[in-house]
Amino acid sequence: MSAYDAIAPLYDPWSSSVVEDISFYVDEALASGGPVVELGVGTGRVAIPTAMAGVDVIGVDSSAGMLAVCRQRADEAGVGGRLDLRLGDLRTPPVDERVQLVTCPFRAYLHLRNDDERLEALSATRELLRPGGKLVFDVFTPSREDIEETHGRWIEREPGIDERADWDLDARTLTLSVRGQTGESTMTLWWLEPARWHVLLAEAGLDVLACYGWFDRRPYAGGEDSVWIALRK
Amino acid sequence: MAEYDSWASVYDAWGGGMPDDVAHYVRLAREADGPIVELAVGTGRVAIPLVRETGKPVLGIDSSAAMLDIARERAAGLPLELRLGDMRDFELDEPAALVYVPGRSLLHLRGWAEKRAVFERVSRSLRPGGRFAFNAFAFSHTVAASLDGQTLDQNGVVHTLHYAVGDSRVDISRDGAATLHLWWATRSEWEGLLDVAGLGVEALYGGFALEPFTDESHEFVWVARKPS
Numbered sequence: 001m002s003a004y005d006a007i008a009p010l011y012d013p014w015s016s017s018v019v020e021d022i023s024f025y026v027d028e029a030l031a032s033g034g035p036v037v038e039l040g041v042g043t044g045r046v047a048i049p050t051a052m053a054g055v056d057v058i059g060v061d062s063s064a065g066m067l068a069v070c071r072q073r074a075d076e077a078g079v080g081g082r083l084d085l086r087l088g089d090l091r092t093p094p095v096d097e098r099v100q101l102v103t104c105p106f107r108a109y110l111h112l113r114n115d116d117e118r119l120e121a122l123s124a125t126r127e128l129l130r131p132g133g134k135l136v137f138d139v140f141t142p143s144r145e146d147i148e149e150t151h152g153r154w155i156e157r158e159p160g161i162d163e164r165a166d167w168d169l170d171a172r173t174l175t176l177s178v179r180g181q182t183g184e185s186t187m188t189l190w191w192l193e194p195a196r197w198h199v200l201l202a203e204a205g206l207d208v209l210a211c212y213g214w215f216d217r218r219p220y221a222g223g224e225d226s227v228w229i230a231l232r233k
Numbered sequence: 234m235a236e237y238d239s240w241a242s243v244y245d246a247w248g249g250g251m252p253d254d255v256a257h258y259v260r261l262a263r264e265a266d267g268p269i270v271e272l273a274v275g276t277g278r279v280a281i282p283l284v285r286e287t288g289k290p291v292l293g294i295d296s297s298a299a300m301l302d303i304a305r306e307r308a309a310g311l312p313l314e315l316r317l318g319d320m321r322d323f324e325l326d327e328p329a330a331l332v333y334v335p336g337r338s339l340l341h342l343r344g345w346a347e348k349r350a351v352f353e354r355v356s357r358s359l360r361p362g363g364r365f366a367f368n369a370f371a372f373s374h375t376v377a378a379s380l381d382g383q384t385l386d387q388n389g390v391v392h393t394l395h396y397a398v399g400d401s402r403v404d405i406s407r408d409g410a411a412t413l414h415l416w417w418a419t420r421s422e423w424e425g426l427l428d429v430a431g432l433g434v435e436a437l438y439g440g441f442a443l444e445p446f447t448d449e450s451h452e453f454v455w456v457a458r459k460p461s
Contacts, residue, residue, distance in 0.1 A: 194310025
């Protein structure tokens with residue numbers, strides 16, 4: 001049972017303002033020639049536009065509820081045939097195919113709780129890549145200001161949908177609560193510094209090609225968001 | 234060297250043939266008790282793993298903006314400061330504990346005069362007891378004879394080598410790119426350069442396994458020290 005199951009119907013309206021990453025991931029998918037493995041595919045917020053651009057997607061998620069929404073949305077969009085959705089974990093993705101591109105959008109890697117889990121997931125990701133293939137993902141690292149802005153308060157994120165962020169600077173966790181008319185859920189995200197991502201990627205046998213500060217590919221220069229492109233040699 | 238602008242996009246693929254030097258410079262960086270500077274940092278081939286593995290901040294200087302752009306994208310999030318500049322006239326805000334130049338980059342300096350200027354500048358930039366480390370190939374007439382005029386395909390980067398022995402120079406040319414020049418130096422020239430710059434030889438290795446330098450060695454791996 002995944003924390004996402006409880007909010008699967010709520011997920012799309014909740015994240016409807018998050019759009020900046022879609023064209024970035026679609027561009028990467030098109031450049032790779034496909035198919036792309038998307039880890040944490042969720043409701044298909046990125047995968048469906050990718051499929052609509054003509055790229056086949058193998059989507060992995062640990063929430064059956066999210067995958068059900070994704071399947072329905074893909075069928076509605078007429079791209080159900082391009083999406084191969086599989087229930088599974090980031091650390092042990094049920095994928096035998098070897099591809100040019102694996103993506104993990106919308107900080108899904110922050111569901112990993114410690115370095116052991118991160119290394120397990122990154123190493124498993126590397127195994128999905130052909131030599132020369134790329135892993136593309138994004139994560140965040142909050143600043144003190146980011147934390148003070150939102151900490152411990154319910155905020156109406158979208159009409160009828162409230163969100164609350166509880167940050168723990170020592171444990172480096174964000175406990176995110178969301179509630180709406182159709183459900184509510186709480187999940188925890190574990191963040192880390194970009195310098196640590198560099199080390200973990202190298203340990204997993206992935207070469208960092210770029211660390212951007214946003215989806216427009218500006219170089220990372222401090223700040224909350226980081227967008228990564230790493231290569232399997 | 235700004236002529237590297239036209240090599241930037243292929244440099245890392247091409248440089249795959251470089252000796253395995255990273256571990257050596259990482260070791261020196263771990264031992265450095267103060268600021269660390271890499272001259273001719275390029276795409277960050279050495280500096281990025283060095284910063285990642287030691288966690289220590291490094292200042293990297295290079296004269297090619299295109300090479301630095303690649304390094305900047307890759308190194309973002311690491312404490313690696315990248316600065317456009319010429320190693321012949323760089324200035325540091327505070328004296329360094331280690332200045333290092335991997336990848337034979339000192340061979341881009343023409344002749345004695347340019348090399349001497351850089352060695353003296355490095356020496357002035359070091360703290361007492363600070364180290365200067367670099368490597369360069371040892372000229373071999375048999376290697377030169379086998380490579381002169383040859384067009385090589387190294388990991389898809391097709392380039393041609395021409396030796397001009399009277400000028401101690403090898404030219405590396407590639408279609409559509411500026412020609413790179415390397416001016417090699419002998420052991421006694423390197424020793425002389427260190428000497429006039431007031432640097433003492435701590436070690437001369439014949440390779441990155443830190444084997445002794447012998448008559449058969451093809452690489453100078455120097456570690457020098459400014460007197461305390």
